[in-house]
Amino acid sequence: MATETFSIDKRPLRDLLGQVEAGKIQLPEFQRGWVWPWPNIASLLASVSLNYPIGTVMLLEGGGDVRFKYRPIEGAAPSEQVKPESLVLDGQQRLTSLFQSLAMDSPVETQDERKRRVGGWFYVDMVKALDENEDREDAIRFIPPSRKVVNFRGEVLEDYSTRELEYRHRVFPLRCLFDNSWGDGFARHWGFAPDAMELWYSFRDGFIRSFDLYHFPVIQLGKDTPRQAVCQVFEKVNTGGVTLTVFELLTATYAADEFDLRRHWHECRSAWEAPEYAILREVSNTDFLQAVTLLATAERRRREEEAGTDEERLPRIGCKRKDMLALGLEDYRRYAPDVVAGFKAAARFLRQQFVFDTRFLPYGTQLIPLAAIFALAGKDAETAGAQEKLARWYWCGVFGELYGGTTETRFNLDLPDVVDWIRGSTYEPRTVTQAQFAASRLLTLRTRQSAAYKGIYALLLKAGAADWRTGEKAEVSVYFDEAMDIHHIFPQVWCQKNGYERSVYNSIVNKAPLTARTNRIIGGHAPSEYLQRLAKAAETSPEGVEQRVRTHLADPGLMRADDFDAFFEKRRKALQEHIAAAMGKPVVDDHIPGQRPEAAVRVAEDGLEAGISVPAEP
Numbered sequence: 001m002a003t004e005t006f007s008i009d010k011r012p013l014r015d016l017l018g019q020v021e022a023g024k025i026q027l028p029e030f031q032r033g034w035v036w037p038w039p040n041i042a043s044l045l046a047s048v049s050l051n052y053p054i055g056t057v058m059l060l061e062g063g064g065d066v067r068f069k070y071r072p073i074e075g076a077a078p079s080e081q082v083k084p085e086s087l088v089l090d091g092q093q094r095l096t097s098l099f100q101s102l103a104m105d106s107p108v109e110t111q112d113e114r115k116r117r118v119g120g121w122f123y124v125d126m127v128k129a130l131d132e133n134e135d136r137e138d139a140i141r142f143i144p145p146s147r148k149v150v151n152f153r154g155e156v157l158e159d160y161s162t163r164e165l166e167y168r169h170r171v172f173p174l175r176c177l178f179d180n181s182w183g184d185g186f187a188r189h190w191g192f193a194p195d196a197m198e199l200w201y202s203f204r205d206g207f208i209r210s211f212d213l214y215h216f217p218v219i220q221l222g223k224d225t226p227r228q229a230v231c232q233v234f235e236k237v238n239t240g241g242v243t244l245t246v247f248e249l250l251t252a253t254y255a256a257d258e259f260d261l262r263r264h265w266h267e268c269r270s271a272w273e274a275p276e277y278a279i280l281r282e283v284s285n286t287d288f289l290q291a292v293t294l295l296a297t298a299e300r301r302r303r304e305e306e307a308g309t310d311e312e313r314l315p316r317i318g319c320k321r322k323d324m325l326a327l328g329l330e331d332y333r334r335y336a337p338d339v340v341a342g343f344k345a346a347a348r349f350l351r352q353q354f355v356f357d358t359r360f361l362p363y364g365t366q367l368i369p370l371a372a373i374f375a376l377a378g379k380d381a382e383t384a385g386a387q388e389k390l391a392r393w394y395w396c397g398v399f400g401e402l403y404g405g406t407t408e409t410r411f412n413l414d415l416p417d418v419v420d421w422i423r424g425s426t427y428e429p430r431t432v433t434q435a436q437f438a439a440s441r442l443l444t445l446r447t448r449q450s451a452a453y454k455g456i457y458a459l460l461l462k463a464g465a466a467d468w469r470t471g472e473k474a475e476v477s478v479y480f481d482e483a484m485d486i487h488h489i490f491p492q493v494w495c496q497k498n499g500y501e502r503s504v505y506n507s508i509v510n511k512a513p514l515t516a517r518t519n520r521i522i523g524g525h526a527p528s529e530y531l532q533r534l535a536k537a538a539e540t541s542p543e544g545v546e547q548r549v550r551t552h553l554a555d556p557g558l559m560r561a562d563d564f565d566a567f568f569e570k571r572r573k574a575l576q577e578h579i580a581a582a583m584g585k586p587v588v589d590d591h592i593p594g595q596r597p598e599a600a601v602r603v604a605e606d607g608l609e610a611g612i613s614v615p616a617e618p
Contacts, residue, residue: 010215017103023078024085029069029252037111038142041097046136049210056217057091064223069255075100102177107145119145122174126203246324247285254329271340277347282358290319291339294372294415296331317412342375354461362451363403369414377419386422393418395582398455400435438588439576445508456508459578466548469518469538486511490564493524509572512552527559
């Protein structure tokens with residue numbers, strides 16, 4: 001039999017607002033701030049006055065095992081530190097709007113239609129509210145904090161700054177909705193005149209009584225509802241439609257134990273603020289939590305294995321959303337320092353692989369298991385043999401293009417696979433065994449949207465690519481923030497004039513990392529011409545320029561001859577060999593010998609359309 005996890009009832013609006021004021025109903029810390037503009041609030045008030053439904057409120061009963069840090073609803077100021085009986089999961093905007101406009105004796109702090117901060121009071125034009133030919137929303141006014149409406153010259157047009165002025169203009173302040181004294185004062189002000197009393201009684205019965213009698217549908221989740229369910233329910237029903245991050249949810253959870261996760265994250269990030277860790281600057285708080293969770297779940301599984309737990313009952317390694325939400329504060333505190341060190345080690349490793357710049361980082365996601373691997377393996381990852389294995393795993397992930405899309409499952413496999421391999425296991429990680437790179441893929445790599453494209457850039461730097469004009473190693477130019485990028489070897493203009501298709505000359509095979517100034521010298525000239533121009537600009541011999549060209553795995557002799565076809569084929573083979581060396585396994589050679597580049601590209605793209613390989617790029 002299913003267990004009932006929630007209850008549904010109707011509660012008087014007056015009672016709900018009283019609980020908000022007393023602090024019995026509060027917000028979990030992960031709720032965003034109040035954002036409704038005043039016209040929305042006026043519409044809400046009009047709906048309640050007409051007894052229209054305005055949705056439900058969803059609450060979480062307090063006192064359970066799942067604890068969140070909480071705060072009062074904006075505007076509520078409980079007289080003492082009150083532990084809430086319920087937390088609002090859905091209905092925050094409506095409850096806050098109603099509380100501030102009806103039960104708070106200070107101006108409502110909200111915004112206008114342009115999202116500019118404004119403050120003011122809500123009033124109702126009594127006569128207009130009772131006119132059946134008027135829209136109820138038009139009867140509700142938002143008046144400045146001074147309770148005076150002025151023009152652009154500061155001249156007062158309307159003044160409701162005293163009770164007597166409110167009575168005289170027959171405007172009712174909604175903050176007095178549950179205070180009977182205003183009606184008594186109105187009657188006395190008009191000397192209990194029949195027409196004034198008729199207006200008051202009609203307004204009281206036709207407007208105020210609606211708020212007195214209004215009942216809000218309330219869904220209340222039981223206090224035993226698990227955290228994952230609370231978070232999932234919040235995201236499904238929250239009318240703001242904003243998905244909460246795991247970091248926000250854990251921030252609220254840890255805050256219940258007086259731990260500031262946000263501040264701790266900033267402290268962790270500060271550990272890699274030095275220039276040598278620039279590759280880590282886009283690591284997010286969620287990335288960090290994933291790495292911590294990987295480490296925590298891996299260690300939990302290891303302890304269970306050592307305790308003799310059966311294989312099928314072992315806890316799994318994971319870092320999906322539900323795994324992160326289950327990360328306890330004790331585990332976070334224990335493993336976070338190791339993960340900080342792991343990310344720093346990952347940055348050092350990537351420098352050895354000649355990956356310096358986040359623009360050319362093949363997969364930001366691969367940093368997560370890489371950091372976790374370093375954290376778990378510790379000193380075992382420092383040996384030359386371990387570094388060679390790590391490099392194979394890394395480049396197999398890049399050129400196998402295995403870290404696009406959903407990656408958490410691969411993280412879970414890579415962490416134990418790679419650490420065991422480093423520590424002597426004869427079984428290669430599944431990322432290594434599954435990775436494949438087809439020679440034809442080189443023909444379809446055209447932009448750095450692809451991880452493999454960025455990977456080739458790094459391999460060229462690793463091969464010693466030097467700028468053709470300055471002779472400076474490309475890695476030095478990158479370090480000193482020169483305008484280094486990948487540029488065409490046979491220029492686009494030349495290729496177009498000689499009838500080559502864009503799909504061919506835009507391939508990575510025809511590109512090299514060069515400084516912007518060197519590329520300007522190249523211009524649209526034939527290689528035979530610009531090689532001479534470069535020698536003159538560099539004040540060196542043509543042989544010196546050609547020597548630097550070879551560092552890019554390019555044949556200067558074929559460039560001097562302006563032989564694009566032969567150059568393209570020879571460089572394709574050279575890149576293929578370097579990729580195979582990085583992966584530690586042969587490239588799938590699906591190239592047809594003697595085929596012209598245009599025909600080879602068409603064959604490659606036809607194969608892609610047939611689903612043989614990964615998608616082509618624009």
